[in-house]
Amino acid sequence: MPYTVKGAIARAEGAEVEIVDVVVPDPGPGDVIVDVEACGVCHTDLSYRDGGINDEFPFLLGHEAAGRVSAVGEGVTHVEVGDYVVLNWRAVCGECRACRRGELKYCFATHNASKKMTLTDGTELTPALGIGAFIEKTIVHERQCTKVDEKAAPEVAGLLGCGVMAGIGAAINTGEVKRGESVAVIGCGGVGDAAIAGAKLAGASKIIALDVVDAKLEGAKEFGATDTINTKGLSEEEVVAAVQELTGGFGADVVIDAVGRPETYRQAFYARDLAGRVVLVGVPHPKAELTLPFLDVFGRGGSLKSSWYGDCLPERDFPMLVDLYLQDRLPLDKFVTETISADQIEAAFGKIHDGSVLRSVVKY
Template identity: 75%
Template sequence: MPYTVQGVVARGKGEPVSLETVIVPDPGPGEAVVTVQACGVCHTDLHYREGGINDDFPFLLGHEAAGVVEAVGEGVTEVAPGDFVILNWRAVCGRCRACLRGRPWYCFNTHNATQKMTLEDGTELSAALGIGAFAEKTLVAAGQCTKVDQAAAATVAGLLGCGVMAGIGAAINTGGVTRGDSVAVIGCGGVGDAAILGASLAGASKIIAVDVDDRKLGWATDFGATHTVNSRQSDPVEAIRELTGGFGADVVIEAVGRPETYKQAFYARDLAGTVVLVGVPTPEMTLELPLLDVFGRGGALKSSWYGDCLPSRDFPMLIDLYLQGRLDLDRFVSETIGLGDVEDAFAKMHRGEVLRSVVVL
């Protein structure tokens, strides 16, 4: 029998979200129904509401989630009812050219559930990032469920499903930060702070946080930044160079997603250094750089999609580090809220008042 639940729906561009009745079908082949325990309010959900992703309204929002598998469909072997899981939005296929070359984190054929969740009148819902977890239950592809130690609180475990993983992975997986490196992170929201945490975990000797907001710079220090730069008050490129002996940082992570901050990252890195773009730009943005500078400075210019993570590898490892007290995920949770508070959480996020509001069900 299908499940009837409450979920947070965005019906139109820029319209306030509403709490509505959602019909979740029984899982079909390769699918799973998950009882959601907690889901972070990520900026991507606001992008969906504002029409910044696509216009496939109405959307069932929420994707940064953890919960318990309720039921599985035919052929599912990776998870079973009762498993505590983190949901991910890149279920790898195992068959595309990236997967067959042993690089599944680049999978070119990631997938979601085949069936659609609907409103009571039968209107099909577009699940945010193929998850739709601002709901009491959700339907996903079974490969979107990663089993982890149930000793971890759902409020923090779910954060690995998107923003925190994106930041940690940008530092460790994409940027290859290692012992003794100097690292600069431009933009100290949730993803940027996670990149700082990842750089610290990897043993970076100097971590420079850059933002326009002193409050966010204070948060960055809590996550392991050794130096801070308010880019309203000083040129961030010059400040980063000054803090790195005049050379620039070994790895610069851009967590804003704007051309002007990307240029800052490009010129703030050392020769043969690495720039990692993890901030998400909007479709109309363009970038212009002197090609001679791109050639002459060498190094690597990389984009980090989901922190180049492989959920089956990275989620359990990071949860283990959290349970050992070596990865402070609790610090990301600014507040816990209910399903009816998501619109207020968007406003707080827009004002920069929170790192993460987390919906608890």
């Protein structure tokens, strides 16, 4: 029978988060129920709340989650009741044109649950990134569950569900950072610090962190930054010159923009070496526009890439990264600034705005 549990929703653009009763249906074919143990407060949830993704309100927020499978629907074979899982929003279909050409990371038809969660009056909820995990129980497709080693605490493992994976993957998968290369990362929030950690894992020899807050630059060193640049008050030319000074006058081999603003992207574009790579992992505002001299785009060569979810494959990447964490080779626990209760989510959004946390994590 259906479950009625507490969940965090956004009813309208800019409205404060509400904790309300949510009806979670019985799992349909291919669906599973997951008892959420922890869920990170991600900037993407704030973007949903503020209308920066779409207008399909009301939203059931939350998506960076870990928990245990408590019920399965007909035909489920991927997981079993009791499995410890991290939720993902790239449950590849295996049949779309991207999957058929072997580019699973670009799947155009990822799986989601067959049934909708609702308010008690029957109003359907749109789950953030097809997950909706600021809730005691959620319903997802079986392929949205990735089994990992249960020795990793849920508040740590769950972060791989979005921001940390996005940053690490931007460096390793999208940027293809190689041993001995130089990397610059613009923006030292959770995603940017994860990109720094990813560059370190890949063997980068110089990792330059750029931000406007000294405390965040100091924090970036914990994840592997070898050099820092405070860009507050600097012109685009000064930022570029500062990166070039640290890279023999040439610019970085890979520059990762973890902010996603036109001005930071221009910094990334010009701060790379000729034929270097630019990776955009920060999500731009829908109305933002970028202007670059067309001849510069042609003349600098290299590649300009966007990184979606760190171009990850959850079944491959999540267990590997959890294993690296358990081997003390990846400091995932350092991303958790605080653990909170569900009624503190709205306050946690404010901390995202002021940059005082890497991740607040709701524990259930």
